[in-house]
Amino acid sequence: MRAFVLNRYGGPDRARLTDLRRPSPKRGQLLIQVRAAGLNPVDYKIRQGMLRAINRYPLPAIMGNELAGEVVQLGAGASGYSKGDRVYARVAKERLGAFAEFACVETALVAPMPHSLSFEQAAGVPLAGLTAMQCLRDELGAAEGMKLLITGGAGGVGCFAIPLAKWLGATVTTTASPRGEALVRELGADEVIDYTTDSLTNHQRRFDAALDLVGSDMEAVFGSVAKGGKVVSVAAMPEPQTARVDLERDWKLQSLFWLISYRLRAQAKAAEVSYRYKFMHPSGEELRELSQLIDAGTLPVKIDRSIPFEQIDQAFAYLEAGRAKGKVVVKF
Ligand SMILES: NC(=O)c1ccc[n+]([C@@H]2O[C@H](COP(=O)([O-])OP(=O)(O)OC[C@H]3O[C@@H](n4cnc5c(N)ncnc54)[C@H](OP(=O)(O)O)[C@@H]3O)[C@@H](O)[C@H]2O)c1
Numbered sequence: 001m002r003a004f005v006l007n008r009y010g011g012p013d014r015a016r017l018t019d020l021r022r023p024s025p026k027r028g029q030l031l032i033q034v035r036a037a038g039l040n041p042v043d044y045k046i047r048q049g050m051l052r053a054i055n056r057y058p059l060p061a062i063m064g065n066e067l068a069g070e071v072v073q074l075g076a077g078a079s080g081y082s083k084g085d086r087v088y089a090r091v092a093k094e095r096l097g098a099f100a101e102f103a104c105v106e107t108a109l110v111a112p113m114p115h116s117l118s119f120e121q122a123a124g125v126p127l128a129g130l131t132a133m134q135c136l137r138d139e140l141g142a143a144e145g146m147k148l149l150i151t152g153g154a155g156g157v158g159c160f161a162i163p164l165a166k167w168l169g170a171t172v173t174t175t176a177s178p179r180g181e182a183l184v185r186e187l188g189a190d191e192v193i194d195y196t197t198d199s200l201t202n203h204q205r206r207f208d209a210a211l212d213l214v215g216s217d218m219e220a221v222f223g224s225v226a227k228g229g230k231v232v233s234v235a236a237m238p239e240p241q242t243a244r245v246d247l248e249r250d251w252k253l254q255s256l257f258w259l260i261s262y263r264l265r266a267q268a269k270a271a272e273v274s275y276r277y278k279f280m281h282p283s284g285e286e287l288r289e290l291s292q293l294i295d296a297g298t299l300p301v302k303i304d305r306s307i308p309f310e311q312i313d314q315a316f317a318y319l320e321a322g323r324a325k326g327k328v329v330v331k332f
Helices: 041-048 120-123 126-139 158-168 179-185 218-224 241-248 250-260 263-268 282-294 308-321
Strands: 002-006 015-019 029-039 066-074 084-089 102-107 110-111 147-151 171-176 191-193 208-212 225-233 274-277 303-308 326-332
Touching: 015 274, 029 120, 029 126, 029 308, 066 102, 066 120, 066 126, 066 326, 084 120, 084 147, 084 263, 084 282, 110 282, 120 303, 120 326, 126 158, 126 225, 126 282, 147 158, 147 218, 158 171, 158 179, 171 179, 179 191, 191 225, 208 218, 218 225, 218 263, 241 274, 250 263, 263 274, 263 326, 303 308, 308 326
Parallel strands: 147 171, 147 208, 171 191, 208 225, 225 274, 303 326
Antiparallel strands: 002 015, 029 066, 029 102, 029 326, 066 084, 084 110
């Protein structure tokens, strides 16, 4: 089978399309024929070796974090699915493997695809959709009447976060450039701050909470949230809770994250807001909830580009340039 394999950490030339043997599902896994796979910034961060402190993959490794496809075989003990079922998943973080014609995925991480979506649309949902849901619902408790700031609303995660926050009842202000303004407004943003000409520091301190998807100028984000409010980021610096709660890791990683987030935590403390860096987790159960919202028409799926798998280098280059509006996927 064709697979996109990381051979050494580094630049774009370190990952190559390669012919490999088709894998066999282990106990509790499904073998999925991948029809489309989604790209995310974490893919190029992994390639660059930026996440080595968290997951050190034995190389060579098949890359890729999310996919949509058809079940072709059930491993021993795997149940709940049949051959031919259309499924999608955010695959296990410690194994990856979505950028290949076939992938083995634990049944607990898989869910039936939304009926209303194509494979290409479905492949763009799991990682960004789960991130948005886990941050808004579980961390920020987004609810009716909450005044919420979402930075970077036009990207892969933002395009799920805006309609989800609206559905939960929040009033949403987002930052976007004129390139993304029409999109974020279409998704339901109540107010758009043009980050290319305006700064959050020019605005009153008026948000109840913030979801940060950009990671820069965090002092301005902290300063825009009312005292006692929460700021959750998926793009700035991990902090001790990230290691303890999200990654279930010991004091060593907690200490490292304590150190690298020191400045940010001090800024948050000075602004009298709380700061949390969230690492999303894969979950088939939560994907089923997203499927329901998508099929009900509550959660639209925005695909910026769908590129043939054989041109995955181009998909990486486009995403890595940082201008994607919605999701970038590769089709098989
Ligand atoms: N911790 C986790 O579990 C987790 C999960 C998912 C994602 N993430 C991280 O979250 C971040 C966002 O992910 P993504 O998939 O949404 O990325 P993305 O799709 O690559 O985001 C691209 C978008 O960001 C916008 N943008 C760039 N700079 C901006 C700025 N200063 N202010 C406002 N918008 C800006 C761009 O808009 P313009 O073209 O208009 O400039 C573009 O539309 C990444 O760092 C990713 O690694 C973390």
